[in-house]
């Protein structure tokens with residue numbers, strides 16, 4: 001990874017943190033997108049200690065807010081002439097329905113719209129580095145879920161785990177459509193399930209959900225193991241040609257029928273463009 005620039009979100013914790021540190025140890029230069037200054041600076045210091053002569057950098061944004069995602073994408077695009085890998089990883093689960101300043105449901109905004117807008121904002125820099133890669137962290141939590149295009153903001157009913165699962169279904173559908181649309185550009189896009197991992201995930205969800213996730217973590221794998229497929233998709237020669245696929249344990253896996261529905265993928269794309277006020 002020497003000489004490569006990797007942009008990653010959510011590297012102040014969990015699998016994103018492990019992936020960033022492993023990629024830095026492999027020689028990559030990391031550009032972090034974080035929201036918390038204390039955790040962000042601490043991570044930058046850790047990365048700097050892993051690399052000699054490589055200048056990692058950090059940009060701050062709350063990725064649940066569309067204006068912030070657009071701003072941070074523009075900042076990064078201005079600072080980085082080329083980006084070899086973009087890892088959309090930041091994500092969260094919320095026990096109660098919350099609405100952002102943009103009028104979006106918070107899980108959908110954080111877990112899906114941030115991937116959609118950040119990737120759009122960095123598209124020219126990814127193309128400038130072709131062959132380049134987009135790696136989207138999704139989840140097997142998409143299983144059993146289906147998108148309701150009349151209620152993408154979960155206003156009719158809200159159940160935290162289902163809304164989370166649908167946001168992860170969005171990640172897989174978005175990745176398929178991105179891969180299809182960018183075919184031939186030299187930029188590939190793949191998504192993945194990291195496994196059930198013991199991280200800070202769920203700690204801030206609130207209510208019984210935090211309690212349940214914490215209890216379940218006794219059976220979870222380590223962040224080191226969970227980060228494996230991110231690192232593989234970001235760096236391995238084997239994955240260089242892969243495009244539009246869903247991975248688990250460093251191998252292509254089959255997501256649900258709903259996650260392979262190209263009509264849904266197109267509709268989600270169009271709805272997301274409209275909500276974000278952008279055209280790819």
Ligand SMILES: NC(=O)c1ccc[n+]([C@@H]2O[C@H](COP(=O)([O-])OP(=O)(O)OC[C@H]3O[C@@H](n4cnc5c(N)ncnc54)[C@H](OP(=O)(O)O)[C@@H]3O)[C@@H](O)[C@H]2O)c1
Nearest residue numbers: 010012013014015035063064090091139196197199200201
């Ligand atoms: N853990 C699992 O079992 C599991 C399973 C399947 C998929 N995943 C997916 O893996 C990804 C990483 O999760 P994790 O398990 O590593 O969780 P984590 O330890 O909670 O880390 C989440 C990261 O996302 C960042 N983040 C959350 N909301 C943000 C926002 N609004 N703006 C900017 N950054 C934000 C957090 O920043 P702060 O440090 O500021 O909080 C943190 O760096 C997520 O997409 C999740 O859906 C996890």
